[in-house]
Amino acid sequence: xxxxxxxxxxxxxxxxxxxxxxxxxxxxxxxxxxxxxxxxxxxxxxxxxxxxxxxxxxxxxxxxxxxxxxxxxxxxxxxxxxxxxxxxxxxxxxxxxxxxxxxxxxxxxxxxxxxxxxxxxxxxxxxxxxxxxxxxxxxxxxxxxxxxxxxxxxxxxxxxxxxxxxxxxxxxxxxxxxxxxxxxxxxxxxxxxxxxxxxxxxxxxxxxxxxxxxxxxxxxxxxxxxxxxxxxxxxxxxxxxxxxxxxxxxxxxxxxxxxxxxxxxxxxxxxxxxxxxxxxxxxxxxxxxxxxxxx
Amino acid sequence: xxxxxxxxxxxxxxxxxxxxxxxxxxxxxxxxxxxxxxxxxxxxxxxxxxxxxxxxxxxxxxxxxxxxxxxxxxxxxxxxxxxxxxxxxxxxxxxxxxxxxxxxxxxxxxxxxxxxxxxxxxxxxxxxxxxxxxxxxxxxxxxxxxxxxxxxxxxxxxxxxxxxxxxxxxxxxxxxxxxxxxxxxxxxxxxxxxxxxxxxxxxxxxxxxxxxxxxxxxxxxxxxxxxxxxxxxxxxxxxxxxxxxxxxxxxxxxxxxxxxxxxxxxxxxxxxxxxxxx
Numbered sequence: 274x275x276x277x278x279x280x281x282x283x284x285x286x287x288x289x290x291x292x293x294x295x296x297x298x299x300x301x302x303x304x305x306x307x308x309x310x311x312x313x314x315x316x317x318x319x320x321x322x323x324x325x326x327x328x329x330x331x332x333x334x335x336x337x338x339x340x341x342x343x344x345x346x347x348x349x350x351x352x353x354x355x356x357x358x359x360x361x362x363x364x365x366x367x368x369x370x371x372x373x374x375x376x377x378x379x380x381x382x383x384x385x386x387x388x389x390x391x392x393x394x395x396x397x398x399x400x401x402x403x404x405x406x407x408x409x410x411x412x413x414x415x416x417x418x419x420x421x422x423x424x425x426x427x428x429x430x431x432x433x434x435x436x437x438x439x440x441x442x443x444x445x446x447x448x449x450x451x452x453x454x455x456x457x458x459x460x461x462x463x464x465x466x467x468x469x470x471x472x473x474x475x476x477x478x479x480x481x482x483x484x485x486x487x488x489x490x491x492x493x494x495x496x497x498x499x500x501x502x503x504x505x506x507x508x509x510x511x512x513x514x515x516x517x518x519x520x521x522x523x524x525x526x527x528x529x530x531x532x533x534x535x536x537x538x539x540x541x542x543x544x545x546x547x548x549x550x551x552x553x554x555x556x557x558x559x560x561x562x563x564x565x566x567x568x
Numbered sequence: 569x570x571x572x573x574x575x576x577x578x579x580x581x582x583x584x585x586x587x588x589x590x591x592x593x594x595x596x597x598x599x600x601x602x603x604x605x606x607x608x609x610x611x612x613x614x615x616x617x618x619x620x621x622x623x624x625x626x627x628x629x630x631x632x633x634x635x636x637x638x639x640x641x642x643x644x645x646x647x648x649x650x651x652x653x654x655x656x657x658x659x660x661x662x663x664x665x666x667x668x669x670x671x672x673x674x675x676x677x678x679x680x681x682x683x684x685x686x687x688x689x690x691x692x693x694x695x696x697x698x699x700x701x702x703x704x705x706x707x708x709x710x711x712x713x714x715x716x717x718x719x720x721x722x723x724x725x726x727x728x729x730x731x732x733x734x735x736x737x738x739x740x741x742x743x744x745x746x747x748x749x750x751x752x753x754x755x756x757x758x759x760x761x762x763x764x765x766x767x768x769x770x771x772x773x774x775x776x777x778x779x780x781x782x783x784x785x786x787x788x789x790x791x792x793x794x795x796x797x798x799x800x801x802x803x804x805x806x807x808x809x810x811x812x813x814x815x816x817x818x819x820x821x822x823x824x825x826x827x828x829x830x831x832x833x834x835x836x837x838x839x840x841x842x843x844x845x846x
Contacts, residue, residue: 275743278749279669279749280669280671282669282749282750283665283669283671283674284673284674286661286662286664286665286749286753287661287662287665287666287674287677289658289661290658290661290662290718290723291662291677293658293717293718294680294681294684294718296699297696297699297714297715297717297718298684298692298718298720299680299684300695300699301692301693301695301696301699302684302687302691302692304692304695305691305692305694305695308694308695362589365582365585365586366586368582369579369582369583369586372579372583374583374586374587377590378586378590379832379836380829380832381590381591381593381594382589382590382593383828383832383836384593384594384597384825384828385593385594385596385597387774387824387825387828387835388597388821388824388825389777389778389795389796389820389821389824390778390780390796391780391795391796391799391800391817391820392600392799392817392818392820392821393596393597393821395600395799395813395814395817396596396597396599396600396817397596399599399600399603399810399814400596400599404614405611405612405614405616405810406616407599407615407616407618410614410615410616413615414615439593439596442593444839447836447839447840448839448840451840471578496686496688499688500688500689500690500781502690502780502781503780503781503796503800506780506784506800507800507803524690524781527690527694528694528781528785531694532785537694537698540694541694541695544690544691544692544694545691547688547690547691548687548688548691551686551687551688551691552686555686
């Protein structure tokens with residue numbers, strides 16, 4: 274009797290959340306999958322079924338391939354910068370936990386992560402500006418040639434990697450700090466007694482012991498890298514905001530196909546590809562964790 | 569040199585290194601604020617000045633009187649506040665239920681919550697846009713809110729805390745005393761979840777405040793822009809006036825950084841919890 278009362282309370286209490294969830298998460302997700310197999314130009318009432326036609330077309334679409342390449346380069350580039358830097362930085366901050374500045378360190382490293390994307394991108398935009406920015410001023414001061422940072426397609430991708438890494442670094446440091454605090458102290462004391470110096474115990478003990486954390490941060494960084502949009506929107510449009518100069522990334526290409534070219538089904542197919550990439554990355558993470566026997 | 573003196577020297581060097589790195593990381597933001605105080609003429613000087621020679625408040629005055637910046641901030645604030653309330657309310661109740669009522673139906677619902685947690689918002693925002701459009705909610709805070717009513721991670725976070733910090737005996741004791749389930753949730757469970765709920769609230773607020781892709785498709789009228797969308801479109805809507813743009817960005821950034829510094833503990837708690845779920 275009591276159990277039945279509890280059951281009905283649980284159902285009634287979770288129902289509102291579950292209903293909202295179905296409405297704003299489950300339904301649009303299923304709709305994305307469905308639309309990716311259909312053709313829909315926004316205006317016409319009928320949405321003919323086209324099977325995998327959208328996907329086949331995507332892989333011969335230069336703009337999409339361009340977007341996919343750029344996005345992948347940005348995601349992996351940002352990860353390659355963020356992981357080693359945040360690990361070393363967290364190691365030093367952890368080592369100086371008792372320093373009276375440790376609060377300042379943590380705050381300063383984390384601020385770029387909490388500043389909203391657009392003001393942060395504005396800050397970097399001026400630094401990278403070819404004609405007015407301090408970066409070229411420094412390069413020229415050192416005797417180099419000014420570079421068209423935000424106009425050259427390769428350089429602007431590098432700029433976006435820089436901006437994304439600067440923002441992710443604080444997150445990485447934070448998670449690694451949690452990791453360092455959870456490491457068994459005794460192992461390190463033993464290593465110290467055996468004469469290992471700080472650098473050696475970092476390289477041969479912390480790095481392998483923190484592998485699960487590294488895996489987690491890598492996957493989170495990669496997934497957020499694949500969703501990059503605001504950074505490209507602000508940074509790589511020229512000062513007049515002409516959209517033609519934007520670095521093409523997946524989300525941008527998707528929105529353009531949907532709202533400018535009126536090809537919603539086609540855009541949904543892109544979304545499904547984005548989803549598959551994210552699922553694949555997550556599965557690799559779980560697979561590697563299980564392969565290592567967890568921790 | 570004794571070992572102690574050597575350790576002290578290493579520590580000193582590490583502190584110096586950390587200081588330099590921290591200052592470097594903050595430099596772009598400091599320069600942005602500095603640019604907000606420059607005159608438009610000074611922005612065009614080569615080589616660029618780092619700090620304004622002739623600081624002026626003119627840009628800030630102009631930003632607040634001649635642009636809808638305040639309106640945009642208000643839109644963002646309202647959106648973030650309502651989203652926080654919705655996420656905290658749904659996560660608290662749902663998190664408690666999935667944590668303490670292990671019926672099969674509830675477990676299935678929890679798995680559904682979790683399964684969608686890794687799917688990025690960008691994947692399904694286009695169909696969601698059409699749902700909002702069908703309701704006639706485009707260009708309204710209500711429409712914006714539709715995307716930010718629930719948070720899988722929030723439900724998960726509360727569930728973990730419920731399991732870790734609320735003993736079954738406590739709930740049983742209350743039930744034996746004849747307390748109703750809602751009464752228990754409100755007077756026994758909620759007070760014990762104050763810490764994680766605060767962390768979640770800070771996280772939810774920042775998530776909505778910094779949202780970009782969703783507001784940019786839902787809010788297309790200038791008056792209804794959120795601050796992020798407004799700022800991003802600022803550069804095309806106004807003549808290229810970098811000092812004005814910097815002042816606007818700084819005016820938006822400074823309050824959020826201050827809020828973060830004040831709420832750092834809550835924030836860090838929330839984010840760190842996300843990394844602990846292995």
